[in-house]
Structures are given as structure tokens and as C-alpha cells.
Amino acid sequence: MIHDDSETSTLDDWLSRLEHQHPVAIELGLERVARVAERLGLTASALGGRVVTVAGTNGKGSTVAMIERLARTHGLSTAAYTSPHLIRYNERLRFDGESADDATLIDGFARVEAARLDGEPVSLTYFEAGTLAAMVGMAQRRADIAILEVGLGGRLDAVNVIDTDVAVITTIAHDHADFLGDDLDGIGHEKAGILRAARPAVLGSRVLPASVGERLEALACSSYWLGRSFDHRLGDDGRWSWWGANASGMEERANPVETGGSRYEFDSLPDPGLPLDNAAAALQALALCGVALDPAAAVTAFASVSLTGRLQWRGQWCLDVAHNHHAASYVADRLASRPHPPRRIALIGVLADKDADALVTALMPVVDAWVAVGLTGPRGRSGEALAECLGERGITPEAVCDSPAAGVQWLLPRLTDGEEVLVCGSFHTVGEALVGLGDAS
DSSP: OOOOOGGGOSHHHHHHHHHHHSSSSOOOOSHHHHHHHHHHTOOHHHHEEEEEEEEOSSSHHHHHHHHHHHHHHTTOOEEEEOOOOSSOGGGGEEETTEEOOHHHHHHHHHHHHHHHTSSSOOOOOHHHHHHHHHHHHHHHHOEEEEEEEOSSSSTTSGGGGSOOSEEEEOOOOSOOHHHHOSOHHHHHHHHGGGOOTTOOEEEOOSOOOHHHHHHHHHHTOOEEEBTTTBEEEEOTTSOEEEEEEOTTOOSOOSOGGGSTTOEEEEEEEOOOSSOHHHHHHHHHHHHHTTOOOOHHHHHHHHHHOOOTTSSEEETTEEEOOOOSHHHHHHHHHHHHTSOOOSOEEEEEOOOTTSOHHHHHHHHGGGOSEEEEEOOOSTTOOOHHHHHHHHHHTTOOOSEEESSHHHHHHHHGGGOOTTOEEEEESOHHHHHHHHHHTTOOO
16 A cells, blocks of 8 residues: 555545545546546556447446456456446456455555645546546556446546547447437447547447447448447347457458358357347457457356346346436336236336436336335435326326335335336436345445
């Protein structure tokens, strides 16, 4: 350790300090972060053998988790930075799939603090300081594959201070309108900000705004589009197949069948329980890192990958962090493919800056009853305000509770055999519900 301050001796102390250190929670821009990163000597080569950056509206966390798991089943070490966390801050930084310990994070925060004060002081937000601290931890490990998940947007997000080796863009939809606006082309421009000249890009959505293609062309990126350069197909038996380009087949081809052996073809892959578009993109991204993909390793990876809060089943409870229409529609489709229970209850809590009406609309076909719960904090929405939103759709919630944990406690003694509960609407909703269900770590 290089910092020993009695006021910041624990991880909670550091997090509390960082929450109050900068006047605003979010301040987009790279100039301040870049200055501190330079002082710390943080570069792509310092972070890992290959760096993969993942941006998009939905599916980022799933894609990161599957790249991690695939890399590890191929015998490679991994480091991954994601946000936000569900229960413990440590979840944001993972080494070989395991959350970082307090000491690693504390050391990272201390080094970042020393660097930002080395010369003219630089102001950093909570997220920026956390991102740099995670990168410090990554640099100390220098894993074979380092994976960075964009927190908000892409172009001006703190992770974009690092020049990626492989860029992945999952989906582009409406979200974070206060910062990214409502224009999909403009949102696409922000997401495409992670692209780098002449570096490969994996486009994990069949439809993307024109601004993404324009950015690819301007930078002369080798582009790999879902449905063109790689794709997947679901079989009748629930297993799926994938084909994609290997590292030697770097050019996008209009007809991938005519690649002269420069593509992979994997059959009978197990359902990872996560979106197959993201699974296919993860395979393609790892191939572009120069990894010789092995079908047996891929089978092992998809059979064993898991991600907390993404269609996570805990007995009668299904928990998913879906917080916009696009993500909720995917959840609804997956639930619709299951036998409908006697009753499915949605325990829902949505932040005030999210479109609760759009989320509820997507879920209505698969939900029979509702429990509205409140979320606290600067962006919080009370249970009563959410109940009013439900009322506008002709829905009277069975209960209105102050918090997700209170909603869990209200539901637990009232559930009957066969009934299901869907917990969704926010990372906060799922995280607090998991604690209410007894998951403390």
C-alpha cells in the first residue's frame, strides 16, 4: 500500500469519500481522466495481453461474462471491469471470474488519489475514480484478456481512455436520455466512440444506426456484423449453432459461405441462459483476440456461465435487471416460452429517470399481478409514484412498498406453490431484493 490515511482505511471509507469528493455524480468527458491515467501509466498494453471494450444499451454485462468464461475455458487468465454492482462494490472488478478483494480496491483508490494530486489537482467523479482504480488493479495482474464495460455512452465514458484492441457494440436503444438524448443516430455516435482506427469491431445487433457504420468507415475498422460475418441458429432441441470468422479471416464478406476455410462452425452448443446474440458476439470477439477457438471449450463455457441478476432463478423467484423496453421485451419473450404458472407476480421498482410505462407495457403480456416498490436516492422513484404509473395502464398493484426488501417480505408469506415472482426494473431493485432473499454477498 502507498497510502495510509486513517479516514480512508476501509473500502467503505473510500467509497464514502469518493461519493462526496466531486460536485456531480456524472460528468462526461475524458480530459480529466486521461490526465490521471497518464500519470498512472495506464495503457492498453499495461492492462492485459488483449483489451476488449464492450458498449451498448443492453447486453453488455452478459457479453462480458461470456467473453470471460470462454477465455477461461480456453486456458486464459481474465480481468473484467463492469458497472454497476448489485450488492457489493467488489463485484465491479473480477479476476478469473472472482470479485476483487478489498485490499486490491483500496490500493487502487490510494494510487489514483496520489496521482490526481501529483501536480495540479484533478477532480474525478465517483465512477471515474473507480474506473481508474480498477485499471490499476488490472495492470498489476496483466491478465491475458482484459475486458472493459462502458458505463454510459461510450465516446466520453471513462473506460474509453484506453485504446481497445477489439471493440464490441451490442444493441443501441433508448436509455439515459438525460445524457445521450432521444435520437438513436446520436446515441449510435456515442456508442461508436469506443472504435479505434484499423482495429476490429464486433457489431452484435442485426440493426444499428447509420452513425455506427459511418464511424466504422471513417476509421477503416475491420467490421464483423451479426448476420453477416457471424451468426447463430437455434435448433429444435434447444441447442444452438454458431459460425464466425477466425483471426485470419479479418475482412467482412458479403457471403461468408465463400470464405475458403477462414471461418469457424460450432454445432450443438448449450443454452447459456443469456441472449444468443451476445453469446455469438462473445465468441467472435475472442476469436479476434487471436484465440484459436475450441468447440469443446465453448461447450464447457456456455454450460457453466452465470450472471447474477440476468434471468437468475432462485426457487420461485426470477431476477433480472431489465430497466428499459428493449431489455424487458427480451425477458417477456423468455418467460413466454415457459409454461405459464398459476400466477406470475412482478415485483417492480424503477428509477425516476427511466421510462416505467414502456417497461410495464413490455411485461404486461406475461404478468398477472404487480407489487410496486420504491427506490431511494437522488434518482429514486417512490412506490406510490410507480403505482400511479401502473394505474395509467389500468393496473392496481396488490401492494405498494417502500423498498424492494419490503416488497420481498410482503410477498414471501403470500406465495403459493407454483406461483412465480419476477423482480425487475433496476439494478437497485434486484440487488436489494437479493439481500431480502438472504443473499448477503
